Amino acid sequence: MNLRNGRSKALAIGAVALVSTLSLSACGTDDNSSNNTSGSSASGGSTAAAPAKIVCADKGGQLLGAGSTAQAPAIDVWKAAYSAACSSATLTYSGGGSGAGVTQFNQGKIAFAGSDSALKPAEVDASKAVCTGGQAIDLPMVGGLVSIVFNIEGVDKLVVDGPTLAKIFDSQITKWNDPAIAALNPGVNLPAADIQAIHRSEDSGTTANLTGYLAKAGGGNWKYPAAKAWAGQGGQSANGSAGVAALVKQTKNSISYVELSYAQTNKLNSAAINTGASKPVEATAANAAATLASAKVTGTGADLALDIDYATKAEGNYPITLVTYEIVCDKGNKAETLPVLKSFLNYTVSDAGQQAIGAVGYVPLPAELATKVKTQIDALA
Amino acid sequence: MTSAPPADARGRARRSRGDSRRGDSVFFNLSRGSGILLLVIMAAIAGFLAYRSFLALGKNEGNFLTSFEWTPDAAKPVFGIAVLTFGTLVSALIAMIIAVPVAVGIALFISHYAPRRIAQPFAYLVDLLAAVPSIVYGLWGVLFLVPHMDGLTSWMDQYLGWTYLFDQSSAGVPARNLFTVGILLAIMVLPIITAVTREVFRQVPRMHEEAALALGATRWEMIRTAVLPFGRPGIISASMLGLGRALGETIAVATVLSTNSVLSLHLLDPGGGTFAQNIALKFNEAQPLGRDALMASGLVLFVITLLVNGAARMIIARRKEYSGAAA
Numbered sequence: 001m002n003l004r005n006g007r008s009k010a011l012a013i014g015a016v017a018l019v020s021t022l023s024l025s026a027c028g029t030d031d032n033s034s035n036n037t038s039g040s041s042a043s044g045g046s047t048a049a050a051p052a053k054i055v056c057a058d059k060g061g062q063l064l065g066a067g068s069t070a071q072a073p074a075i076d077v078w079k080a081a082y083s084a085a086c087s088s089a090t091l092t093y094s095g096g097g098s099g100a101g102v103t104q105f106n107q108g109k110i111a112f113a114g115s116d117s118a119l120k121p122a123e124v125d126a127s128k129a130v131c132t133g134g135q136a137i138d139l140p141m142v143g144g145l146v147s148i149v150f151n152i153e154g155v156d157k158l159v160v161d162g163p164t165l166a167k168i169f170d171s172q173i174t175k176w177n178d179p180a181i182a183a184l185n186p187g188v189n190l191p192a193a194d195i196q197a198i199h200r201s202e203d204s205g206t207t208a209n210l211t212g213y214l215a216k217a218g219g220g221n222w223k224y225p226a227a228k229a230w231a232g233q234g235g236q237s238a239n240g241s242a243g244v245a246a247l248v249k250q251t252k253n254s255i256s257y258v259e260l261s262y263a264q265t266n267k268l269n270s271a272a273i274n275t276g277a278s279k280p281v282e283a284t285a286a287n288a289a290a291t292l293a294s295a296k297v298t299g300t301g302a303d304l305a306l307d308i309d310y311a312t313k314a315e316g317n318y319p320i321t322l323v324t325y326e327i328v329c330d331k332g333n334k335a336e337t338l339p340v341l342k343s344f345l346n347y348t349v350s351d352a353g354q355q356a357i358g359a360v361g362y363v364p365l366p367a368e369l370a371t372k373v374k375t376q377i378d379a380l381a
Numbered sequence: 382m383t384s385a386p387p388a389d390a391r392g393r394a395r396r397s398r399g400d401s402r403r404g405d406s407v408f409f410n411l412s413r414g415s416g417i418l419l420l421v422i423m424a425a426i427a428g429f430l431a432y433r434s435f436l437a438l439g440k441n442e443g444n445f446l447t448s449f450e451w452t453p454d455a456a457k458p459v460f461g462i463a464v465l466t467f468g469t470l471v472s473a474l475i476a477m478i479i480a481v482p483v484a485v486g487i488a489l490f491i492s493h494y495a496p497r498r499i500a501q502p503f504a505y506l507v508d509l510l511a512a513v514p515s516i517v518y519g520l521w522g523v524l525f526l527v528p529h530m531d532g533l534t535s536w537m538d539q540y541l542g543w544t545y546l547f548d549q550s551s552a553g554v555p556a557r558n559l560f561t562v563g564i565l566l567a568i569m570v571l572p573i574i575t576a577v578t579r580e581v582f583r584q585v586p587r588m589h590e591e592a593a594l595a596l597g598a599t600r601w602e603m604i605r606t607a608v609l610p611f612g613r614p615g616i617i618s619a620s621m622l623g624l625g626r627a628l629g630e631t632i633a634v635a636t637v638l639s640t641n642s643v644l645s646l647h648l649l650d651p652g653g654g655t656f657a658q659n660i661a662l663k664f665n666e667a668q669p670l671g672r673d674a675l676m677a678s679g680l681v682l683f684v685i686t687l688l689v690n691g692a693a694r695m696i697i698a699r700r701k702e703y704s705g706a707a708a
Contacts, residue, residue, distance in 0.1 A: 096665065099665075099666055194554075196555075201635070201638075201639065201640045202635075202662035202663060202665065202666070203662070203663055203665070203666035203667070204666065205666075225456070227452075227454075227455065229451075229452055229454070229455075229663075234641075235641075236554065236555065236557060236639035236641075236651045237639045237641065237651075238557075238639065239635050239636055243523065243636065247523075247555065250528055250555065251555050252553065
């Protein structure tokens with residue numbers, strides 16, 4: 001009797017807890033969607049104008065995509081706006097990593113893949129089996145930047161450069177008051193404390209971008225190739241951008257790297273980078289867009305793979321800039337998904353689409369590049 | 382008149398025996414089928430892991446058993462399980478050292494000390510701990526436990542630093558180390574060990590306990606002479622169940638541990654890694670070779686778990702002769 005009472009009571013408590021979490025999470029989603037719409041409407045000019053820019057496909061259908069988790073939040077924003085405008089089309093994007101996305105694309109399971117890096121020649125060859133009469137191409141779609149975040153008591157502006165960063169992340173510089181850092185930050189009172197350098201514990205595109213920068217602009221102090229897996233000596237690791245941001249937040253004298261949105265939402269200080277330009281470049285979307293605008297297209301034909309110059313010395317060009325791609329077939333896309341695919345990508349590359357993701361911490365593509373991408377989207381067959 | 386009922390009864394008996402034979406054979410085949418199915422599944426998992434590992438091991442340019450690095454997707458693929466084996470065993474060992482005595486204490490409290498009214502809800506509460514998803518433990522660990530470990534770790538560094546194990550290389554580092562992971566794992570395996578040992582302690586024959594009390598034993602002496610010897614195989618198998626979970630725990634470890642490829646006996650320094658954590662973190666972005674390499678490490682974990690379980694079975698089988706079975 002006693003037992004039964006205890007159980008039903010516990011069940012009741014559990015039920016109450018469940019109900020309250022459900023209602024909480026419901027509130028959460030509500031908030032998000034209203035944020036999203038306000039974000040896109042603000043950029044579109046007025047609430048009525050933003051959805052009008054989305055041109056729906058004549059025929060609806062299901063559009064499947066998968067891949068990069070770095071661009072998943074951007075796709076979520078687009079998906080919300082796109083499905084609000086085009087109710088006949090359903091869009092599904094599952095993360096799972098760039099590698100998994102490309103694999104699924106080359107198996108013909110999905111209409112497009114999101115990827116942090118441009119296709120390798122072997123992957124392009126493999127795609128010819130799926131893209132009848134064509135091959136897979138890279139379309140730059142989601143720009144971003146990797147921000148160097150730090151947490152030093154009493155210091156809210158910090159300047160670093162490539163060689164110093166390489167030494168910090170490889171444990172060659174271990175104190176904040178090291179002469180190399182002090183020289184870059186005249187007048188800043190740096191503590192005599194140990195540097196807690198933090199990196200990602202799992203393989204990550206963010207790490208690949210940072211190490212790409214360190215290998216190119218580190219003046220030979222970064223002895224490892226650009227890779228998704230961390231290779232540097234020492235330091236600590238945390239899982240995921242969220243984990244890294246939380247660790248920086250709770251660890252004094254720490255430094256790490258996260259994408260801009262995580263730096264913004266966690267209110268972390270971002271370091272400016274001395275690239276050799278007349279003054280240090282701040283980690284802002286505008287500065288990253290400037291870098292994207294000067295990036296060279298290295299893809300051939302319809303492929304628009306970009307080569308971002310990490311060692312840029314141009315004024316106001318933030319060096320640790322990245323772009324992630326949508327991978328589609330230039331010819332030979334599946335007939336039933338092609339109209340929706342073109343319609344969706346036309347929205348994402350449009351000004352409204354790019355401004356919408358700019359509001360959540362991404363870097364909108366510069367106009368010239370966006371026009372190039374749009375030309376390729378219109379030519380998809 | 383008199384012969385009729387026996388014939389009827391005999392007929393009924395035969396019929397019912399026939400039924401029970403059919404039931405017997407159906408049940409026998411069902412249970413045999415389940416047994417075979419289990420073996421087939423185990424063999425399929427082992428075969429799959431072995432095949433994929435075989436693919437990866439041929440391309441490994443390091444030593445699989447002694448290399449520290451895990452870079453199977455690099456231009457020169459090198460991957461080894463030394464750090465992972467060490468981290469897995471050490472964190473599970475710490476968890477066991479902390480969890481087993483506490484779990485036995487809780488189980489004794491529930492089965493022998495606590496008043497009925499408290500024991501029931503208390504047991505229920507402990508069981509509830511087992512239902513918390515491991516990601517929640519992970520988040521609790523990283524957001525609450527790690528910041529609150531600072532005091533303990535610097536105390537241990539100061540007074541136990543001479544043991545080398547508890548010597549901290551540099552102060553002010555968040556405690557995302559194997560020791561903290563061990564504590565977190567201890568909390569996670571506590572309910573499993575407690576639940577099983579509690580049930581075993583409940584099975585102790587009343588006669589044994591009363592005999593001990595009648596001989597003038599105090600309650601503690603009764604527990605020591607009657608309950609604990611009877612429950613020992615149960616404690617061991619419960620610990621092995623818990624150890625299995627500690628060895629295989631994935632996401633909580635991945636969330637809390639700061640990983641690197643250094644094998645260090647300084648348990649308070651962040652670093653190291655475990656099999657399951659490594660698989661969870663590396664799988665998403667792994668290339669085909671990297672995936673096969675992770676399978677190989679999975680196979681090793683599989684073998685370690687088998688060995689541990691086998692050892693536990695042997696211990697129990699030996700103990701049974703003079704304690705549990707004699708009752």
